[in-house]
Amino acid sequence: MIFRVQENTITAYGTIWSGNGMEFVSLLSLVEAKHKEITIKLHTYGGSVFDGNLMANALRDSKSKIRLEIVGIAASMGFVISLYLKDVYMVSNGYLMAHAPSGYTEGTALDHENNAKLLRSIEKNFIKILIEKTGKTESYVKKWLVGDNWMDAEEAKKEGLIKDFLDPETETEDFNPEQLGMTETYNRFSALLNPKNDLHNNLSDTMKKPIIEALGLIGVDANSSDTAVIDAVRNHYDAKITKAEADLRIANEKVVVAEAALKEQSKTAITAVIEAAKKAGKITQDQVATYESIAEASGIDALNTVLGAIPARNPITSQIQNQGGANNAPVGRDDWDFDKWQKEDPKALEAMAGKEPEKFKELFNAKYKK
Template sequence: MILASQNNDLYLFGTIWDGDGVYFISKLSQMEQQYSEITLKIHSYGGSVFDGNLIANAIEKSPAKIRIEILGVAASMAGILLLSCKNVAMADNAYIMLHAPSGGTRGTASDHEKAANLLRKIELNFKKRLARRLNTTESNVSKYLEGDNWIDAEEALAIGLINEIIPAKVETIIPMEELEDKSETEVYNLYSRLLLTPAAITSNENNFNNDTMKKMLITAFALSLTEQSSDTAFVEALKDKFKDLEGNLEKEKRSKADMENQLKAYEENRIEALLEGVNASEEQKAIYRKVGATSGLDALEAILKDVTKPVAPNLSELVQNGSSGTTLTGREQWTFEQWQKEDPRGLEKLSQEDPKKFDTLFNAKYKK
């Protein structure tokens, strides 16, 4: 997380990493000794839930009068931060994104269960904060924690998340209707491209000390520059950085598409393998293919367990006894005596399969 101050303005940009909660408290405590009113300007896509909770508690308990201004994006845990402050403003083209807390664990089943219980407790805490802020019940705010929920300035003001809409310092990056296909990181980076340009940096209230801002840019984008480098050098370095980022993004998109195609081909081959030998019409198989494509291979396998496959013939029995129904084939003119000589087993089988034919041969032999 990048923290920088200019007079009584405290800028919070980037990811909230582990340990940033203590870092923020230290910085805020220093400012509280100098100022009774502090403005926290946020552009962040969230991060550590626990450190974010420390930051939220510090804001809520601060002896100073805190005001939050959302400059670009306040997503995930950064969106929860604003619930700890009574005075929240938002740029007219900024966005808030809320969702349930998430995390990953490694270990035993017990470890995963403990992590899941902890996430549920954190989610309950989020619901309580939201319900208190929106002056409603916890059940009414559950929808804001189901999936990613992007909220623009007008909606945020209407439902009571913020108190004021302020003019934006940069042009609108992406329309509200296109946000569903974007991650919080992508939206953050899009706004960073303008919020961290020299023109935006030096405008009005966002007027940082030049060396401080250069230090922020070097840290945020890992630039191979120094604070003494010219503004032109910074602009060119940022252009190159964004060009590299865009190139990497396209590469990742192509790689993702290739992997998805390979996975699709694998699943289609597995479906065909599962359907091989299944006693079903082509119409039924088409339905099974759709089940496999939409519900997964496990679901298809479960369904096919109850579908009867044709039973393979008993080859050893056929070799030994001949196949059923073929005893007379090519032997229609044989006499009883010829049967006894050439195929006594077949004659025995004929007595079982075609008793009438057997009786005719027998009577002809013994003139009955």
């Protein structure tokens, strides 16, 4: 994006590139220091969402009174910038164009999913701003984010997106922006549009120095050309973005590794809990797959809760062998006599003679009447 400064007017034409956001913030700060009222002349078909947001936030939070004049088109991110301000005017032959935020990613499925999540978050924020700007319902403004939606000055005013019209700064033939597309529509104005303030430089020497110092730019100084300074700013932010992308990729890889380790730990814990339940006689081998599914779907805490409600089951032989005390007969055998024991469970009767001699003697005497 090309910026021109004349007194209290900042002209911003072209694509919003990476780095333009901080460049604009620096320029605005310098103009704010001298002027309480600032005019921004905008003609853009959008660009970087993040840099556009920097510009929009700086304008919204400015202590100076900001007047935004759309002198050609404000499309895509340019349209979003206009939403942040109250005093927005547009030339009568200009256009707004709204659509949903877009982007692209390279890499793994996780990279694409993260980008999609980010775009949905940005779109949600756009909808919120549209509602605040126009006072219309969410369902009404959402339609502006489906496809490319062009609005001329009359419609933009009717929808509450601009305050009023301005006289055209260029004479353009009638055309349909939906047929021409965003780039060609932009070019129709750009071919004739010139800033009213005839400037040879975008940045004054007094503005170059603080920008260079603030960003720590290398290879340029206050005497360098505008192009050299702008390129240095762009390179500065391109380097930051490249590093940020590399850091994000490394962070994503660490997340994948951590998730795999956590999954393995969870699997080991689930196996240990199920094996303990099997050993306690709560479940059988045939039921293992069922309880593994419960753990995978609801977590190990849910598995522990389910298994905790199941009583341990001991075999009958274990009950016979392990019960002690005066009354260790298996449940349901209290009324067995000597003959019943001998017929149904002679081994248990034999064990009773050694472990419970009094019980055995009682049964024996009852049979033989001793």
